[in-house]
Amino acid sequence: MTSSGAERGALPTPRLPAGFRIQGWELGAVIGSGGWGTVYAAHAVADGTTAAVKVLPTGALAPGQRAALGELVAREVRFSAEADHPHLVRTHAVCTVDAPDLPALDGAIALVMDRAEASLGQVLDSAGTGRPVPDAVRVLRGVAAGLAHMHDAGWVHGDLKPANVLLGADGEVWLADFGLATELDGTHAYVPPLGTLDHLPPEWWSQRTGSHGAVVRPTADIWAFGVLAHQVLTGGLHPFPGATARARSLAAQGYARGTAPLRLDAGLDEEWRRLIGDCLAPDHAARLRHTAQSLATRVEGLAGAGGRRRIPPVAAVALVGAAAAAVAGFALFGGGDSGDGGGDERGRGAPAVVTDAHRPAAGEIPQDADVPAALRPVIVNAARRCTDEEVTPALLAALIKAESGFDANAARPASDEYGIAMWTPSVFRAWAVDGDGDGDKDYRSPPDAIATMSLYVCWLDQRFKQARLPTEDLPALIAAGYRTSDRTVIEEGGVPERVRPHVEKVLRFLAAYER
Numbered sequence: 001m002t003s004s005g006a007e008r009g010a011l012p013t014p015r016l017p018a019g020f021r022i023q024g025w026e027l028g029a030v031i032g033s034g035g036w037g038t039v040y041a042a043h044a045v046a047d048g049t050t051a052a053v054k055v056l057p058t059g060a061l062a063p064g065q066r067a068a069l070g071e072l073v074a075r076e077v078r079f080s081a082e083a084d085h086p087h088l089v090r091t092h093a094v095c096t097v098d099a100p101d102l103p104a105l106d107g108a109i110a111l112v113m114d115r116a117e118a119s120l121g122q123v124l125d126s127a128g129t130g131r132p133v134p135d136a137v138r139v140l141r142g143v144a145a146g147l148a149h150m151h152d153a154g155w156v157h158g159d160l161k162p163a164n165v166l167l168g169a170d171g172e173v174w175l176a177d178f179g180l181a182t183e184l185d186g187t188h189a190y191v192p193p194l195g196t197l198d199h200l201p202p203e204w205w206s207q208r209t210g211s212h213g214a215v216v217r218p219t220a221d222i223w224a225f226g227v228l229a230h231q232v233l234t235g236g237l238h239p240f241p242g243a244t245a246r247a248r249s250l251a252a253q254g255y256a257r258g259t260a261p262l263r264l265d266a267g268l269d270e271e272w273r274r275l276i277g278d279c280l281a282p283d284h285a286a287r288l289r290h291t292a293q294s295l296a297t298r299v300e301g302l303a304g305a306g307g308r309r310r311i312p313p314v315a316a317v318a319l320v321g322a323a324a325a326a327v328a329g330f331a332l333f334g335g336g337d338s339g340d341g342g343g344d345e346r347g348r349g350a351p352a353v354v355t356d357a358h359r360p361a362a363g364e365i366p367q368d369a370d371v372p373a374a375l376r377p378v379i380v381n382a383a384r385r386c387t388d389e390e391v392t393p394a395l396l397a398a399l400i401k402a403e404s405g406f407d408a409n410a411a412r413p414a415s416d417e418y419g420i421a422m423w424t425p426s427v428f429r430a431w432a433v434d435g436d437g438d439g440d441k442d443y444r445s446p447p448d449a450i451a452t453m454s455l456y457v458c459w460l461d462q463r464f465k466q467a468r469l470p471t472e473d474l475p476a477l478i479a480a481g482y483r484t485s486d487r488t489v490i491e492e493g494g495v496p497e498r499v500r501p502h503v504e505k506v507l508r509f510l511a512a513y514e515r
């Protein structure tokens, strides 16, 4: 599928060998890879200064991918060059990779940065749930100060989350990953509609994606700071319940609509509860009163407070019970382990959501349908990722049949679409789910491609409902949106003529699978 709304990412990236030199910097081991590139440990050949080098390839990409990547790289480079603050990761140099033997990396951009020991995301991954991470308040002070500096300088981070907070060997706290950082134009800015579900403010879902991308305001960073502070002070608990990022984001939207109260972790210190509650004010306007600077000042003032109340053991048990009951009453997602390894989607330490484990029979695929047996559980598990009733196994199966005929090796290079769900790699990266739990998100892997399809069509479904398109047309609109984009369907107010034959095919398959 192609979508104008979510361009991001790159094809699987080849790696540079250890010992490779980029303008005076020698690369060592790979530290990790993100949506855009790979980060290597490195040192200066001249004096051994340690660094991390983020290599962002542009060479081997299709034109559309290159444009999307180029835009984000330009942002990252521009912001990195301008940012100069103790709580923003420093970029020592921006270089070009000279690797004629590795065409995919030849000409790539390399950002030479301060090297961190770990990201806050990694620290949270190994933290004990319920306890603040080590040095929690100092970390939050650093994050708030870095954010305040960005906002004062006229930038919005746009993707604040634990993975984008780096921790140095000497206790440094740096905000990083400025691919989505964008300069304010008046009171808001536009970025590609990416971000991270878990840290997106609820209003993000109801705003139209304009031709420039999604509108992002500093209050989006304030919301993200509230989520992050809650995670840091509780060892990873997200402030909204749910077994998946999608469910948590729906819970946040329910809260913003006033249908559910904000339930912060009961063990949080009162002052911190207030601060986090202010950050998580339900809408942009209510959050406006709190600037990153005012938060940074408040966080400074709370530096003495440990973040957690002392709770006697018995009371603590009671609180856990109350929280579990609250969550059960607020279940939004058919959670539990779906068996398809959606580990990356799970909230760290988020309480299991107990709901009806089986979807209703309606929408399940009949035994004698032509859906390959091996794919059935994959499709059923993928459909469970979405609570919207339109997104059924039958609908996913119909979409897949129309896209690829269930062929995992299907390819339409002319339109840059591959695999069983015909993902355009750059779009896939924006939504990617690790459906088979192998630690990799690969559009050629049917479980990954189908789980990601489910997440994406779930989002389409919601966009079309918000746009008040006729609910009885939702399956057709989803099929059209998957082929074009949410924006095209919303702007045309229905199925665009040019994809009508494809949509009719999906509806025929759906009717057969729903029989």
Ligand SMILES: Nc1ncnc2c1ncn2[C@@H]1O[C@H](COP(=O)(O)OP(=O)(O)OP(=O)(O)O)[C@@H](O)[C@H]1O
Pocket: 031, 032, 033, 034, 035, 036, 037, 038, 039, 052, 054, 089, 113, 114, 115, 116, 117, 118, 119, 163, 164, 166, 176, 177
């Ligand atoms: N300056 C750095 N020092 C040490 N490790 C780093 C540095 N920058 C990034 N990393 C680590 O390298 C890995 C990849 O980082 P990168 O910024 O490319 O992607 P990401 O933030 O994980 O994902 P994405 O950019 O797709 O959101 C992560 O584990 C990150 O913690």
